[in-house]
Structures are given as C-alpha cells and as structure tokens.
C-alpha cells in the first residue's frame with residue numbers, strides 16, 4: 128500500500144526539463160508533444176505546468192530532439 132502511494136507521488140513529481148543552453152529551437156518537441164512543450168514570447172521553449180505529464184509523448188520528444196537536451200527530472 129505504502130509502495131503504491133509512493134509510486135503515485137513519484138510519478139506526479141516527474142516532469143520534463145529542457146536544457147535551454149543546448150536547445151536550438153528546432154520546434155520538434157512542440158510538433159511532437161504540443162500539450163507539454165511550447166515556444167514562449169521570448170523565443171525559448173518552455174514546459175507547460177501540468178500535474179501529470181503524458182509519458183509516451185514526452186519520451187517521443189526526448190527521442191526526436193536532435194541535440195538531446197530534454198530529460199526527465201524527478
């Protein structure tokens with residue numbers, strides 16, 4: 128029971144991070160997973176604040192990012 132609760136809390140904390148210093152703003156993550164990644168007004172990619180992130184779509188964005196600058200934080 129405690130392990131299940133701990134797993135749920137851990138999953139909820141998991142969020143994608145974009146290393147902006149490496150990002151080349153190619154837009155692949157926005158095309159792949161627009162519910163999570165967006166181009167903000169200052170021209171940088173940002174991660175939308177969500178309680179739970181769609182793991183398969185974020186994993187696709189991680190896979191297709193040409194400079195590998197997206198990763199999970201937890």
Ligand code: SF4
Pocket residue numbers: 145149150151152153154155156157172191192193194195196197
């Ligand atoms: S796919 Fe990677 S390099 Fe391209 S905009 Fe997204 S984070 Fe930046």
